[in-house]
Amino acid sequence: DGGITQSPKYLFRKEGQNVTLSCEQNLNHDAMYWYRQDPGQGLRLIYYSQIVNDFQKGDIAEGYSVSREKKESFPLTVTSAQKNPTAFYLCASSIFGVPSTDTQYFGPGTRLTVL
Amino acid sequence: GEDVEQSLFLSVREGDSSVINCTYTDSSSTYLYWYKQEPGAGLQLLTYIFSNMDMKQDQRLTVLLNKKDKHLSLRIADTQTGDSAIYFCAGRSGNTGKLIFGQGTTLQVKP
Numbered sequence: 001d002g003g004i005t006q007s008p009k010y011l012f013r014k015e016g017q018n019v020t021l022s023c024e025q026n027l028n029h030d031a032m033y034w035y036r037q038d039p040g041q042g043l044r045l046i047y048y049s050q051i052v053n054d055f056q057k058g059d060i061a062e063g064y065s066v067s068r069e070k071k072e073s074f075p076l077t078v079t080s081a082q083k084n085p086t087a088f089y090l091c092a093s094s095i096f097g098v099p100s101t102d103t104q105y106f107g108p109g110t111r112l113t114v115l
Numbered sequence: 116g117e118d119v120e121q122s123l124f125l126s127v128r129e130g131d132s133s134v135i136n137c138t139y140t141d142s143s144s145t146y147l148y149w150y151k152q153e154p155g156a157g158l159q160l161l162t163y164i165f166s167n168m169d170m171k172q173d174q175r176l177t178v179l180l181n182k183k184d185k186h187l188s189l190r191i192a193d194t195q196t197g198d199s200a201i202y203f204c205a206g207r208s209g210n211t212g213k214l215i216f217g218q219g220t221t222l223q224v225k226p
Contacts, residue, residue, distance in 0.1 A: 006157075040123070042203065042216035043158075058213075090157055102207075103148070104214060106157040 004107035023091035031096035032074035117141040121217035137204030144206040
């Protein structure tokens with residue numbers, strides 16, 4: 001089964017704790033992305049990576065960190081510096097560099113709640 | 116900056132057609148996408164259209180693009196209760212390659 005998996009589906013965190021969200025894909029896609037979704041809003045880009053060992057900040061990177069040590073994995077860490085981390089987090093991937101097929105496909109999401 | 120706008124809510128009767136509208140500001144957008152999100156789930160790609168096309172049809176879905184007015188619409192024929200979801204319009208910036216999403220339109224289908 002090819003696709004993007006995110007785990008866990010639900011995550012609870014106490015204030016002041018860092019937490020890491022997992023994203024794995026077996027589509028052999030080069031690029032991976034993290035978005036944040038808040039109720040009644042569109043998706044906002046946190047970080048993206050076009051190639052292994054390289055990543056760029058998106059529009060709302062403050063309080064988040066990522067790594068891209070393997071092509072298939074792009075974990076997101078929500079740090080204690082993120083002021084309002086409760087949200088739905090979506091990971092996506094795409095074939096980078098081929099405009100006709102550079103369509104982003106999304107995982108099922110992780111809902112993070114800070115207690 | 117780049118912006119994509121959608122109306123927030125649409126209610127239709129089962130069997131009617133639904134038309135979800137979207138406007139965008141980035142004239143360099145190369146591709147425009149429609150995604151569907153069911154409650155608690157990720158986004159499912161429905162269809163996309165390249166900026167040099169006016170229309171694209173895929174079974175019950177018809178996408179119309181008016182590039183002059185920067186207006187995109189998604190028509191769902193014979194709307195079913197299973198079509199109830201949030202629909203996101205997104206533009207792929209020709210400058211940055213990033214996707215810019217609208218706020219999403221909640222489609223409610225009444226039996």
